[in-house]
Amino acid sequence: MQKVVVVGAGLVGSLQAILLAKKGFEVEVYERRPDLRKVELKGGRSINLALSTRGWKALKLAGVEKQIEEITIPMYGRRMHDENGNLSFQPYGKDDQAIYSVSRGDLNKRLLLEATEYDNVSFFFDQKCNDLNLETNTLEFEDKEGNIKKVKADRIFGTDGAFSAVRTRLMKTDRFNYSQQYLTHGYKELLLPANEDGTHKLDKNALHIWPRGKFMLIALPNEDGSYTCTLFFPYDGEYSFNSLQSKDQVEGFFKKTFPDFYDIMPNLADEYFENPTSSLVIIRCEPWNYEDKVLLMGDSSHAIVPFYGQGMNAGFEDCSVFSEMYDELGSDWHKLFDEFSKQRKPDGDAIAQLALDNYIEMRDLVGDEMFLLRKKIENKIYEKHPDKWMPLYSQVTFSHIRYSEAYETGQKQKRIMDKVMDRDDIKEKWDSDEVENEILEALNDAG
Structure with a gap:
């Protein structure tokens, strides 16, 4: 042996x-x-998976x-939280496709x-x-x-x-x-506890994201009703790990930037300073x-x-x-x-x-009107022509297509969609046969 x-x-x-x-x-x-x-x-350093x-x-x-x-919990999409606490939902895939939160x-x-x-x-x-x-x-x-x-x-x-x-x-x-390449951003974990009766404070079957342009907060559900939350944040700058030095600064920042999270997160400042800031490499x-x-x-x-x-x-x-x-x-x-x-x-x-x-998509684009329209067009083509078009996220997450092949296909799709989204009339005609045929012709031309 x-x-x-x-x-x-x-x-x-x-x-x-x-x-x-x-x-x-x-x-x-x-x-x-x-x-x-x-x-x-x-x-403190785990990042739920x-x-x-x-x-x-x-x-x-x-x-x-x-x-x-x-020991897993299915998450069927992204639950977006805007700066006013308003929620929107973006499914990850078709039907009941999900990714699974696990400690x-x-x-x-x-x-x-x-x-x-x-x-x-x-x-x-x-x-x-x-x-x-x-x-x-x-x-x-x-x-x-x-x-x-x-x-x-x-x-x-x-x-x-x-x-x-x-x-x-x-x-x-x-x-x-x-x-090795270190990002200019690091991360800090925060544990959002369950309600007193052990239930989840947020929709447990979604990955929650608070996108804020240059940084973001995410939350993944745990079996005990808690959430493992992760702040991805610059090390330096006006809003950064180095700029938040006191409990009052942390409280003020979260209250202004993530108001609905702030309202349900007890002992926020204590948790913030007790847990380490970790790098991304x-x-x-x-x-x-x-x-x-x-x-x-x-x-x-x-x-x-x-x-x-x-x-x-x-x-x-x-x-x-x-x-x-x-x-x-x-x-x-x-x-x-x-x-x-x-x-x-x-x-x-x-x-x-x-x-x-x-990262750019998650922290910034997911809340952008034209980005959401772009995804809507892609999903329509995927539903009607699954043999010709699979969104990049689905290739990576819900298939066994090699990452390198998915990346190449994604680049081809990006070039096609960039051209389509440049149309002056895209908001009015996004659901038209004209736009659909333009995409299909571009796919044929690209081989």
């Missing part, structure tokens, strides 16, 4: 451990943090989708529990990865007492996050490319493998910002794509690792760009 080591017991590492165990490998998972199953989860089609596929492949369904900690716990059901999976916590000898494929771990443990593996999977120790070692190899690197020995997956190879709700889904898709490739190529590890790296790299780059683009 071949021995594989997974470095990192987060979401991707835990899921990958299950899929590798199902294929009969001896799997050892090493994690620098304590065992999540034995610690109380605290808020949104499971969508790509993530569900991987969970189903691992045989755990039913267990995960129990990162609860999901991680559940995956750990499912992984430990396999006799050929072992977990080791409080183990910091100090080094990796690429010649012998031997890892060095250090526990909290300073004890050193060396572990040799046939294959190593680096799933240890955006600041991966495994990737750090690969960065010292020849022709390894790496970049994009990681790009290549190749994702070192020979047939080491493979990077998840955030260690493609950390992205959270504005398309695809960070976890992209990582889970890494797991399902790898599993399917293994079934096809078997133990030709050189080809397997190379092919995986070459195929997934363009998809990682594409979803990173899509997430950046979507």
Whole structure:
């Protein structure tokens, strides 16, 4: 039995451990943090996650989708809150298509529990990865007492996050490319509690957004009636993390900017200053493998910002794509690792760009009249000609179309819609055969 080591017991590492165990490998998972199953989860840095089609596929492949369904809440669209507290709703897809709110900690716990059901999976916590000898494929771990443990593996999977120790070692190899990009915005989590009877204070089957141009607040529902809310905010400027220095400033800002949220959020200023301000980073690197020995997956190879709700889904898709490739190529590890790296790299780059683009849409355009008209036209074409047009959001969220292909198609659709929206009479004729035929002709011309 071949021995594989997974470095990192987060979401991707835990899921990958299950899929590798199902294929009969001896799997050892090493994690620098304590065992999540034995610690109380605290808020402040989690950002609730949104499971969508790509993530569900991987969970189903691992045989755990039913267990995960129990801890999710469907969200059928965006519930927009304007500056006067007025609400509007934008469905995510057709019929009952939804994305699913889930707590990162609860999901991680559940995956750990499912992984430990396999006799050929072992977990080791409080183990910091100090080094990796690429010649012998031997890892060095250090526990909290300073004890050193060396572990040799046939294959190593680096799933240890955006600041991966495994990737750090690969960065010292020849022709390894790496970049990181921090946004000028960071985020702060706020917990909106449930009503006294345990019910939700807002519509629980929607993702709530307070778009304000240069920043935004979002809220995702939790099972206990609370909401995990996240303020995405500039570090500097007139309205920024650095400008809100006192409780009075925080209270005044939220009362003016997010009035309906302010009215239902107790202890706002205390919560604001108790929780940390965290940065947002994009990681790009290549190749994702070192020979047939080491493979990077998840955030260690493609950390992205959270504005398309695809960070976890992209990582889970890494797991399902790898599993399917293994079934096809078997133990030709050189080809397997190379092919995986070459195929997934363009998809990682594409979803990173899509997430950046979507931030502008979420914080600003979703409240714009012409943007909403544009979406209305796109949805009409999608309903009448689903074989010719699928909105970019649906491609990314409700299909298995490769991210890189979705991005290219989205760019083509954007060019077509930009031209259509430039018509002087678009408000009057948006629902006409003339506009529909113009779009269809442009699609044919674009191939």
